[in-house]
Amino acid sequence: MALTPLFPVTTVGSWPRSTALIQALLRKQSGEITSSEFGAVADQEVIAALRAQEDAGVDIVTDGEQRRDNFYSFVVDKLSGMQLMKVSELLDYAKDRARMEEVLRALDVPAFAIKSPIVVGKLHKRDGLALDELAFMKKHTDRPIKIPLPGPYMLTRSSWFEGLSDQVYDSSEELAKDVVGILREELIALRDQGCDFVQFDEPILSQVVFGEESTETFMCASLPQRRDPTEELEFAVRLMNETVEGISGIKTGVHVCRGNWSRREDVLLSGNYGPMLPFLMQMNIDQLVLECATPRAGEMEVFKEYRNEKEIGLGVVNPRTDVIESPDEIVTKVKEIMKYFDPDKVYLNPDCGFGTFAERNVNTSETAKKKLLVMAQAAAKLRAEYG
Amino acid sequence: MTQEENLNGLPREKLIEVLESFKDPEVFNAVTGPWKSRVVWQGGMRAKSYMRNHVVEMDEPGDLTATDVAASAHEQVLSAMGSCMTVGFIVNATKRGVKVQDLEITVEGYFDNIRKWAGVEDSGNPGYGKISAKAFVRADADEATLRDIWRLAVEGSPVTQTIRHSNEVETDFEVIG
Numbered sequence: 001m002a003l004t005p006l007f008p009v010t011t012v013g014s015w016p017r018s019t020a021l022i023q024a025l026l027r028k029q030s031g032e033i034t035s036s037e038f039g040a041v042a043d044q045e046v047i048a049a050l051r052a053q054e055d056a057g058v059d060i061v062t063d064g065e066q067r068r069d070n071f072y073s074f075v076v077d078k079l080s081g082m083q084l085m086k087v088s089e090l091l092d093y094a095k096d097r098a099r100m101e102e103v104l105r106a107l108d109v110p111a112f113a114i115k116s117p118i119v120v121g122k123l124h125k126r127d128g129l130a131l132d133e134l135a136f137m138k139k140h141t142d143r144p145i146k147i148p149l150p151g152p153y154m155l156t157r158s159s160w161f162e163g164l165s166d167q168v169y170d171s172s173e174e175l176a177k178d179v180v181g182i183l184r185e186e187l188i189a190l191r192d193q194g195c196d197f198v199q200f201d202e203p204i205l206s207q208v209v210f211g212e213e214s215t216e217t218f219m220c221a222s223l224p225q226r227r228d229p230t231e232e233l234e235f236a237v238r239l240m241n242e243t244v245e246g247i248s249g250i251k252t253g254v255h256v257c258r259g260n261w262s263r264r265e266d267v268l269l270s271g272n273y274g275p276m277l278p279f280l281m282q283m284n285i286d287q288l289v290l291e292c293a294t295p296r297a298g299e300m301e302v303f304k305e306y307r308n309e310k311e312i313g314l315g316v317v318n319p320r321t322d323v324i325e326s327p328d329e330i331v332t333k334v335k336e337i338m339k340y341f342d343p344d345k346v347y348l349n350p351d352c353g354f355g356t357f358a359e360r361n362v363n364t365s366e367t368a369k370k371k372l373l374v375m376a377q378a379a380a381k382l383r384a385e386y387g
Numbered sequence: 388m389t390q391e392e393n394l395n396g397l398p399r400e401k402l403i404e405v406l407e408s409f410k411d412p413e414v415f416n417a418v419t420g421p422w423k424s425r426v427v428w429q430g431g432m433r434a435k436s437y438m439r440n441h442v443v444e445m446d447e448p449g450d451l452t453a454t455d456v457a458a459s460a461h462e463q464v465l466s467a468m469g470s471c472m473t474v475g476f477i478v479n480a481t482k483r484g485v486k487v488q489d490l491e492i493t494v495e496g497y498f499d500n501i502r503k504w505a506g507v508e509d510s511g512n513p514g515y516g517k518i519s520a521k522a523f524v525r526a527d528a529d530e531a532t533l534r535d536i537w538r539l540a541v542e543g544s545p546v547t548q549t550i551r552h553s554n555e556v557e558t559d560f561e562v563i564g
Contacts, residue, residue, distance in 0.1 A: 030488070088491065110491035110523030 007379040008059040013148035014353030015049040015064025016361040042067045050141050052369045057376025060144045070357045072150035073117040078129045081121035087111040093163035119165040123178040129186045144196040151202035152243045153236035155179050180242045191250035199253040206258045208232045210271040233279040240283045253287035257352040263320045272298020289313030291351035303340040315351035317371045320362040324370045330378035343386040395481045465494040468546045475540030489525040
């Protein structure tokens with residue numbers, strides 16, 4: 001990875017989408033405009049997102065996921081065998097519709113507004129998942145680049161839907177083999193084309209550990225497949241390790257948070273990382289990119305047993321609030337984690353993206369930029385002290 | 388019919404013509420009623436209702452000792468209300484030339500006193516005391532326009548207004564054989 005200063009500032013991925021971009025995305029999805037027409041709009045938005053990050057002092061940039069409709073379902077455009085389906089369409093195939101209804105009621109959302117990439121055929125990669133994003137960014141920034149990709153566990157679980165996927169694969173284990181193969185190829189290709197950091201998003205791991213039986217969830221579609229949490233975490237570790245095995249020359253990370261679909265803290269999941277860390281530490285990746293800025297993430301003492309075992313991408317700002325954290329607050333947060341991590345192991349990032357789902361920005365780009373700016377100011381203070 | 392005339396899956400001009408024809412007393416009488424349903428017991432708590440050339444099954448939840456092979460009548464009342472408002476919304480949107488991408492209506496109700504149905508109390512209303520509905524829509528119009536279409540859909544919904552106005556229900560009874 002290109003040299004970065006101590007306490008590198010980065011993001012988790014997504015940047016708020018403009019109204020023009022959302023409109024263009026909807027028109028692309030309904031077939032009113034072509035992918036290349038959408039691409040022309042997205043190009044400008046990516047450049048704007050890059051400039052905003054650079055101006056704020058971000059050391060490792062992303063393209064703000066401006067081309068994606070969300071952090072995982074964008075892969076339907078890149079893979080054959082996977083289709084973006086609304087939950088309202090999936091209701092026809094669901095075995096436990098009553099449970100899906102409970103979740104929809106709890107989230108207070110229409111079934112047409114939640115889309116999941118569902119496996120409806122044998123998976124094959126058409127082009128790279130994010131190679132186009134990387135190539136464009138390399139033309140427009142000289143900063144190190146992070147590419148977020150859906151993690152193998154999430155992609156497998158969220159795209160498996162009984163009644164559809166089992167017509168193609170004997171089991172989700174069989175599907176996982178293809179998912180892992182696709183992500184491995186992508187990781188190697190991204191490395192070979194100069195990507196510095198790939199972050200695998202596995203937010204549903206917190207659903208596995210902290211989620212209740214019926215209510216909050218990230219992915220309605222994956223609900224009927226609820227299983228034993230330990231088995232699920234072991235499965236996630238195995239898939240991640242199969243994905244990254246033997247691949248070097250690129251930084252890898254895994255991102256876990258507790259939900260980013262609502263600004264209401266009370267509807268998002270809560271719980272410390274204690275139950276999850278034994279599993280995350282078994283993943284052969286470099287960095288844990290974790291939500292840590294809100295009390296919902298629990299106490300940091302849980303890292304005590306895992307001192308310096310990995311780098312930590314520390315969530316230091318809440319992406320969903322209007323209040324701008326102060327640099328001193330962030331410095332205090334970082335110093336707290338430095339009881340368990342050396343300075344060269346600590347990266348600063350927001351808890352999650354600023355627009356995980358294209359149509360549900362959790363903040364404005366103005367506020368997002370201010371939050372990144374105070375992160376950079378905090379990093380400067382920390383470098384002065386520890387550099 | 389040209390493609391331009393088709394909106395929300397409906398032939399817009401023809402629809403407007405049909406709706407206008409309701410001013411004609413003969414058409415008005417024909418669409419006023421009677422609307423009919425024949426319900427035939429199938430054993431247990433199951434029933435089939437026959438409406439023109441359509442059949443809908445009904446049952447009750449398993450925890451009432453029923454077989455739960457179909458939705459219950461009281462759930463289908465909620466669905467009927469939501470469906471009726473769906474039709475109303477789409478008809479009014481189409482009349483105004485508003486393209487609707489997605490529409491979804493949730494409906495829920497609480498019984499006033501279900502013990503009356505169970506026969507463990509003699510008084511009270513076993514029916515829904517309160518029904519609430521919420522529409523989610525994605526359409527090519529501003530919010531004020533869509534809210535107005537929703538208002539027309541609710542106020543003009545025969546099923547919703549039947550429930551809202553607690554119309555008189557006349558019943559009759561005859562033992563055969």
